[in-house]
Amino acid sequence: MCRIFGSLSAAPAHPDLAELAAVSARQRHGGPDEHRVLRGPGWALGCDRLAVTDPRGGSQPYRLAHLPGITAVLNGQIYNHTALRRALTARGHRFPDLCDGTLLPALYAEYGPDFAERLDGMFAVAVLDLRAAPRLVLAVDPLGTKPLHHHRSADGTFRFASEIPALLAFDGVRTAPREDSLDTVLCLRTPVSARTALEGIGLLPPGATALVRPGRTPVVRRRLPQPQDPVEAGEDTRDLLRREVRRLARADVPVCALTSGGLASGLVTALAAEYARETGAPAPHTFHLALRGRWPGAEDARARQVARRTRTVHHEVALDPAELPSLLTRTTRHLGQPDADPAALASYALFRAVRQAGYTVALTGEGADRLFGGAARLHAASSAPSGPDWAASYTDALGAAPRMLREWLYTPAYRAFLADEGSAADRVERELRSCPGGDRRAAVTAFDTRWLLPAGPLRRADHLGMAWSVEARMPFCRPAVAARARALAPTATPDRRVLSGAARELLPQAVAQRSHRPSALPVAALIAPGGPLLDPVRELLAPERLLRAGQVRPERVRALLARQCERPSDRDALALWALAAHELWTEVVRGMRVPLDHAA
Structure with a gap:
C-alpha cells in the first residue's frame, strides 16, 4: 500500500x-x-x-x-x-x-x-x-x-x-x-x-x-469483468465471505478489524476471529468508535455484543465531540473533494486510533450497503409508482437535500445555470432510466457499484485510512463477493436477508437480524442548540460568504438554520452539513499549496 x-x-x-x-x-x-x-x-x-x-x-x-x-x-x-x-x-x-x-x-x-x-x-x-x-x-x-x-x-x-x-x-x-x-x-x-x-x-x-x-x-x-471462478460461484455467501476474509487477514504486518455494531462489520469480525482460532493465532483486536456522552443512535452496546460473541480483544475508542470541528477540516483536506457524509469524521478518528495502537491493516465491512442493498434509496426506487419518476424517488433518497429543498435554496442565477448545463440529479436519473429491460433493482445496483461505492465508502477508506498509514481491506469489495451481489440484484430475495442468513450462528441475533442503519454520527443532534457543530456550521454559512459565491440565498439558509434550531431533524441537518462541507472545501482548495500534516 x-x-x-x-x-x-x-x-x-x-x-x-x-x-x-x-x-x-x-x-x-x-x-x-x-x-x-x-x-x-x-x-x-x-x-x-x-x-x-x-x-x-x-x-x-x-x-x-x-x-x-x-x-x-x-x-x-x-x-x-x-x-x-x-x-x-x-x-x-x-x-x-x-x-x-x-x-x-x-x-x-x-x-x-x-x-x-x-x-x-x-x-x-x-x-x-x-x-x-x-x-x-x-x-x-x-x-x-x-x-x-x-x-x-x-x-x-x-x-x-x-x-x-x-x-x-x-x-x-x-x-x-x-x-x-x-x-x-x-x-x-x-x-x-x-x-x-x-x-x-x-x-x-x-x-x-x-x-x-x-x-x-x-x-x-x-476492462471486461473477469468470469467468476466456478468453485466460488458454487459456494454460498457465507463460505464465499469466509474465503475472502481469510485471504485478506493474512499480512506481514499486524491486522485488526473495525466493528461498528452493524451486520456487515460484525460478519467480517466473526469470520476473522474464526480464522484466528483455527490457525492458533491470538484473538484479533477490534476497534469501535464511541462518541462521548449520550447521543441518539449509538451502536456501542451492539459492538460490545459482537466482540463478546466473537471473543475478540475489543477497543472502544472514545471521541470527544469538541474535537469534531477540527476533524471536519482535516478530513476535508485529506479527501480533496467535498464530502457531505458525516461518516468521514468517524472514519478518520477510528483509523487514527488503529494506527496509534500499532496496526497497519484493518478489515472492514465497507461496501456491503452499496453491494447488498437494503437501504432507503433502494426501497424508494422499488416502491415508486410505475413511470419515469421512480428514478427521481431514488435520487431524492440518495442525496443530502431533496430536489424541492435544493431549488428553494438556490438563487435564480444558479437555477438558470443548472437548467442550461443539467443538474447532477438529471444525469443520475438518465443513467438509471437507460438500464436495459427497465429492471429497477438491477439499475440501482449497477449505479451503486460503478459510481457510489468508489466515490463514497471506498474513497473514504482509502484517503482517511492512509491519512494515518492504515491499509483498509474490504472483503465485501472482492470481485467474487461483488459478483454474488450483482447476481442477487434481480431476484425477489432482499439482499440484506442473504447477509442475515450468512451471519446466523456467528453473531448475536439482535445484530444478525436487524435492518440496515447507516453507520454515521448523529448529525441532527450535533447541529442543534448546544451541539458541537452548530457554531462552526453557522460560521461557514455566514451571509457574506454565501453572497460571494452567489449560488444559494443567504436568507433561506438562515431560515433553514433557524428551523433546525427549533425542531432538529436529520433532513435539515444533513442539508446544512452539505452546504457547510462544500463551503469549507472551497476554502481548503484555495489553501492547498500548504503541505498537509496531522497537526493541521
Missing part, C-alpha cells in the same frame, strides 16, 4: 526535483516508510511506500535488471502475486524479493497494456515503458478501490497522483472548483463520476486502463 505519482511530457527537460519533492510531501502520510523518485527526459515516476508485503524488500519504483526500460509503481495489494510470480518464473523471469509489486515489470513485458486483467487485488498501477516511443500505462482495480487522479495541461503534459492535494503541488496544474460542484454535493453528497469537483482534474474510472503518450490525449478503456 503506497502513494504514487508521476508525469509524462513531450518536452526533453528533466522534471524539477524540488517540484517532485513537494508532490511527494503532500501524500507522505500514506507512505511513511520509503520515498523514492526516478526521472528522465520528459518523465518522472515516484512512490511513497507503506511497507505491508515483504517489508524488507519491494523498494519502489520497481525495476528488474533483465528488463531495462520498464518501470512501475503500485498503490494497493495484489493478492494473487504468488501464483503470478510462479508463472512468470517459469517463463524465465527472476525476482529479487517476494513483494507483490516486484513482478509488475515482468507481467507488463509479457502482456503489455493488458497486464492488469491478470491482477487480483485492490490496486492503482502506473507502468512507464521507455523501450521505444515512451508511453505510460495506468490501471485501477475493478471497483476503483485505489483512486488515481490526473491532469493534462495546455502543453500536453500529463500528471497523476494518488491524492488531489499532491496533484495540485505540480507547478503546471491549474484548476478551480467546478461551478456545478455545490449542486453535486447537495444531490449526491460527493462527486461520483470520472470528473472531480475541480476543473480539469479527472479520476480513472473503476476497472479502467489508460494509455498515455507524450503530448497526446490519453486513451481510456474499461
Whole structure:
C-alpha cells in the first residue's frame, strides 16, 4: 500500500526535483516508510511506500535488471502475486524479493497494456515503458478501490497522483472548483463520476486502463469483468465471505478489524476471529468508535455484543465531540473533494486510533450497503409508482437535500445555470432510466457499484485510512463477493436477508437480524442548540460568504438554520452539513499549496 505519482511530457527537460519533492510531501502520510523518485527526459515516476508485503524488500519504483526500460509503481495489494510470480518464473523471469509489486515489470513485458486483467487485488498501477516511443500505462482495480487522479495541461503534459492535494503541488496544474460542484454535493453528497469537483482534474474510472503518450490525449478503456471462478460461484455467501476474509487477514504486518455494531462489520469480525482460532493465532483486536456522552443512535452496546460473541480483544475508542470541528477540516483536506457524509469524521478518528495502537491493516465491512442493498434509496426506487419518476424517488433518497429543498435554496442565477448545463440529479436519473429491460433493482445496483461505492465508502477508506498509514481491506469489495451481489440484484430475495442468513450462528441475533442503519454520527443532534457543530456550521454559512459565491440565498439558509434550531431533524441537518462541507472545501482548495500534516 503506497502513494504514487508521476508525469509524462513531450518536452526533453528533466522534471524539477524540488517540484517532485513537494508532490511527494503532500501524500507522505500514506507512505511513511520509503520515498523514492526516478526521472528522465520528459518523465518522472515516484512512490511513497507503506511497507505491508515483504517489508524488507519491494523498494519502489520497481525495476528488474533483465528488463531495462520498464518501470512501475503500485498503490494497493495484489493478492494473487504468488501464483503470478510462479508463472512468470517459469517463463524465465527472476525476482529479487517476494513483494507483490516486484513482478509488475515482468507481467507488463509479457502482456503489455493488458497486464492488469491478470491482477487480483485492490490496486492503482502506473507502468512507464521507455523501450521505444515512451508511453505510460495506468490501471485501477475493478471497483476503483485505489483512486488515481490526473491532469493534462495546455502543453500536453500529463500528471497523476494518488491524492488531489499532491496533484495540485505540480507547478503546471491549474484548476478551480467546478461551478456545478455545490449542486453535486447537495444531490449526491460527493462527486461520483470520472470528473472531480475541480476543473480539469479527472479520476480513472473503476476497472479502467489508460494509455498515455507524450503530448497526446490519453486513451481510456474499461476492462471486461473477469468470469467468476466456478468453485466460488458454487459456494454460498457465507463460505464465499469466509474465503475472502481469510485471504485478506493474512499480512506481514499486524491486522485488526473495525466493528461498528452493524451486520456487515460484525460478519467480517466473526469470520476473522474464526480464522484466528483455527490457525492458533491470538484473538484479533477490534476497534469501535464511541462518541462521548449520550447521543441518539449509538451502536456501542451492539459492538460490545459482537466482540463478546466473537471473543475478540475489543477497543472502544472514545471521541470527544469538541474535537469534531477540527476533524471536519482535516478530513476535508485529506479527501480533496467535498464530502457531505458525516461518516468521514468517524472514519478518520477510528483509523487514527488503529494506527496509534500499532496496526497497519484493518478489515472492514465497507461496501456491503452499496453491494447488498437494503437501504432507503433502494426501497424508494422499488416502491415508486410505475413511470419515469421512480428514478427521481431514488435520487431524492440518495442525496443530502431533496430536489424541492435544493431549488428553494438556490438563487435564480444558479437555477438558470443548472437548467442550461443539467443538474447532477438529471444525469443520475438518465443513467438509471437507460438500464436495459427497465429492471429497477438491477439499475440501482449497477449505479451503486460503478459510481457510489468508489466515490463514497471506498474513497473514504482509502484517503482517511492512509491519512494515518492504515491499509483498509474490504472483503465485501472482492470481485467474487461483488459478483454474488450483482447476481442477487434481480431476484425477489432482499439482499440484506442473504447477509442475515450468512451471519446466523456467528453473531448475536439482535445484530444478525436487524435492518440496515447507516453507520454515521448523529448529525441532527450535533447541529442543534448546544451541539458541537452548530457554531462552526453557522460560521461557514455566514451571509457574506454565501453572497460571494452567489449560488444559494443567504436568507433561506438562515431560515433553514433557524428551523433546525427549533425542531432538529436529520433532513435539515444533513442539508446544512452539505452546504457547510462544500463551503469549507472551497476554502481548503484555495489553501492547498500548504503541505498537509496531522497537526493541521
